[in-house]
Amino acid sequence: MDFDLNLPKFLADNFEFTINGVKPTTFYLGSTTPVAANPGQLEVQVKLFGLIPVRHMTVSVVPEIRVIPGGQAIGVMVESEGVMVVGRSAIVDEKGIRHNPAAEAGVELGDVLIKVNGQKVETESQVRDIINKLGQDGKSLDMELRDRHSKEIYKTRIKPIYCNETKRYRIGLFVRDSTAGVGTMTFFDPQTKSYGALGHIISDIDTCQPINLDRGKIVAARIEGIRIGRKGQPGEKMGVFRGENDISGTITKNTNCGIFGKLNKAPKNIYGNGTVPVAMAGEVKEGPARFIQF
Structure with a gap:
């Protein structure tokens, strides 16, 4: 346990702590390190x-977590909830008149299309076929979308227009249902078979909006090259997927701190045979760092 009061040493040393459930029960800062028997x-x-009561507080004792450090290259494949709107385009009908029914209905880039006429949509091809079929039948589309800003669901009705160029009915949207790339595994927890990777959220390349995860998986990858970052242009790893022999798992969370999920088996520990403890947020301090090469 660490009780850093950020006070001058001559004063901090005079604070007495009493905690039932640790040994020793009573101690002064710097005199000993208390150890809790159970979480x-x-x-x-x-x-x-x-003598003088200063503070009464409740602290949580959590068990030590030990993980296997990562560093392995992984291929990441993510499928979004619904399909994301990544572009809009005008439709030229048989009379040469330009239309953009989706834009007129208020659909914006980054919005997520979830349902059409009550039917859940999951792929680009599914959306294309539904729109064309309803257009042929002379019916409008009742669409449910998630707003990119508020994340709230909204509904709108759009009538498909016959596109003279593509010879099918359209509403003037480009959508995407999945994304893929390569990254780096951060850690693996052998107790829970959980892993963390990337260290950042996965966003759509066109809209820069976070992807609402429906399902995804990771596999082993091999890095073929590095594109050096420049001002206004981030760097990039370039690699190929190697398959599921070495690393295989699911993605359950896409967060600002990275992606998380479960692995089917423990990855090879490229640093040795042991695990390392995970520091709590309050234990992380500025200081020397050690880089491990392999």
Whole structure:
């Protein structure tokens, strides 16, 4: 346990701590390091000079987590919930008149199309076929979308227009249902078979909007090259997927801190045979760092 009060040492050394459930029960800062026998919540009494009550607080004791460091190259394949709107285009009908029914209905780039006429949509081809079929039948589309800004669901009705160029009915949208790329695994927890990777959220390349994860998986990858980053243009890893022999798992979360999920088996520990402890947020301090090459 660490009780750094950010006070001058001559004053901090006079605070007495009393915690039932640790050994020793009573201690002063710097005199000893208390150890909790079991995880849980503990009541802490703080007294100045061991006499004057200063603070009463509750602390949570969590078990130590140990993980296998990552560093392995992985291929990432993500399928979004619904299909994301990544572009809009005008439709030229048989009379040469230009239309953009989706834009007129208020659909914006980054919005996610979830349902059409009550039917859940999952792929680009499915959306294309539904629009064309309803257009041939002379019917409008009742669409449910998630707004890119508020994340709330909204509904709109759009009538498909026959496109003279593509010879099918369209509404003036380009959508995407999946994305793929390569990245780096951060850690693997052998106790839970959980992993973390990337260290950032996966966003759509065109709209820069985070992808609402429906399902995804990771496999082993081989890095073929590095594109050096420049001002206004981030760097990029270039690689190929190697398949599921070495690394195979699911993606369950796409967050600002990276992607997380489960692996089917433990990956090869490229640093050795042991695990390393995970520091709590309050334990991370500025200082020297060590880079491991392999």
